[in-house]
Amino acid sequence: MPESDDKGPGKLAKVMLWIGALLTAVVTAWLTDAFSLFLRPADLVSAARPPLLVTVLPGTGAEQDLAVASRPTAPRDRAVFLSGRFGDRAFDDVVATLKGAWVGEKEMRVVFESQRDLVRVTDVRVKEVAPRQPIVTGAFVEHPRQGGPANPQLTVSLDARDAFFTQAGKPGRPYFGPHSLSLKRGDQAELGLEIRARKHSHTFVLEVEYVVAGTGKAETVTVKDPAGRPFRVTGAPTAYTAYRTVYRNTGAGLKVVTGRAACRLFLPGRACTSAR
Numbered sequence: 285m286p287e288s289d290d291k292g293p294g295k296l297a298k299v300m301l302w303i304g305a306l307l308t309a310v311v312t313a314w315l316t317d318a319f320s321l322f323l324r325p326a327d328l329v330s331a332a333r334p335p336l337l338v339t340v341l342p343g344t345g346a347e348q349d350l351a352v353a354s355r356p357t358a359p360r361d362r363a364v365f366l367s368g369r370f371g372d373r374a375f376d377d378v379v380a381t382l383k384g385a386w387v388g389e390k391e392m393r394v395v396f397e398s399q400r401d402l403v404r405v406t407d408v409r410v411k412e413v414a415p416r417q418p419i420v421t422g423a424f425v426e427h428p429r430q431g432g433p434a435n436p437q438l439t440v441s442l443d444a445r446d447a448f449f450t451q452a453g454k455p456g457r458p459y460f461g462p463h464s465l466s467l468k469r470g471d472q473a474e475l476g477l478e479i480r481a482r483k484h485s486h487t488f489v490l491e492v493e494y495v496v497a498g499t500g501k502a503e504t505v506t507v508k509d510p511a512g513r514p515f516r517v518t519g520a521p522t523a524y525t526a527y528r529t530v531y532r533n534t535g536a537g538l539k540v541v542t543g544r545a546a547c548r549l550f551l552p553g554r555a556c557t558s559a560r
Contacts, residue, residue: 333399335496336467338507341393342371348391349427349549351420351518353383355529368531368538370427376511385420385516389480391436392515394490394507396475398467402497405465410440410447410479411506413514414487420518423529425538426549436478442486442517449477485518524550 350370356362361378369375396405438449438459448458465473479488490507509515524530530546531538541549547556 334505335398335400335503336403336405336492336494336505337395337397337399338490338492338505339395339397340507340510341395342510348389349387350379350384350425351387351423351520351527352379352385352425353420353422355423356382366538368425368428368533373511380511380513382422383420383516384425385485385518387424387518387520388482389478390515390517391476391478394475394477395472396465396467396492397472398469400496401469403467403494404497405467405473405492405494406502407460407491407493408438408449408475408477409460409491409493410442410449410488411491412442412486412488416484416486418484419521420485421521421526421528423531424524424527424546424550425531426533428533428535436476438475439478439480442479442481442488443483443519452478479515479517481517482519485516487514487516489514520550 356365356378361381364374364378365382367375394408436452439452439455440447440449449460450457451459465475467473477490492505492507493502494505495502521527524546527546527550530541530549532541532545532549544556
């Protein structure tokens with residue numbers, strides 16, 4: 285303890301303050317050592333991260349045609365739209381302003397990654413975020429033909445009264461409930477999902493419910509498309525003539541087609557004898 289010429293109450297007060305500071309330092313050091321026995325560096329890093337990361341891959345390789353409610357009028361938007369560059373951010377932004385939706389089904393690959401010692405995914409469900417609307421018939425846009433089928437593992441029909449994911453080829457029984465996904469820290473799991481619509485157009489997000497081991501508390505994460513927008517899917521009319529415009533994707537842009545050529549886009553593999 286440093287020497288002091290102070291005497292009386294002032295000296296006693298300084299002694300007490302010095303002892304208090306010493307005790308505080310000792311207790312802090314002890315608590316730090318004790319805490320480090322239970323908390324690893326990985327825990328400190330992941331504490332700032334969500335327990336579960338969910339990522340929608342930007343493309344599946346499946347052939348999903350598009351319908352838009354209207355055609356663009358601004359010159360720039362029209363040029364971007366007619367480029368037909370599916371997956372390009374500018375094209376997707378313009379399609380969103382035109383209330384675009386995938387025709388018949390939306391297929392996606394979703395990746396789950398655990399940021400904790402053990403996370404169990406207990407449910408994946410569709411949540412509609414806007415009222416159902418009539419099917420989109422402003423224009424039909426052919427998707428460029430590439431890749432093969434997505435082969436989804438789970439499917440759901442938004443036309444059903446109770447829309448829940450079922451295992452592909454095994455309709456009628458919910459997949460989640462009897463099944464779940466258990467992920468250790470750093471583990472990843474990928475699911476192929478197919479969301480179908482026939483009678484209406486739908487705007488929706490995915491909700492993923494999970495439980496972190498040791499907490500017993502269910503948490504939910506909301507999943508949107510890579511641009512942060514809800515997904516959209518629409519049913520298709522019974523005949524291509526319901527669309528005001530039909531576009532064929534040439535690979536170098538979109539081209540308006542009519543008659544038999546339009547019918548063949550809408551009903552690939554079937555005989556088309558009608559003409560517009």
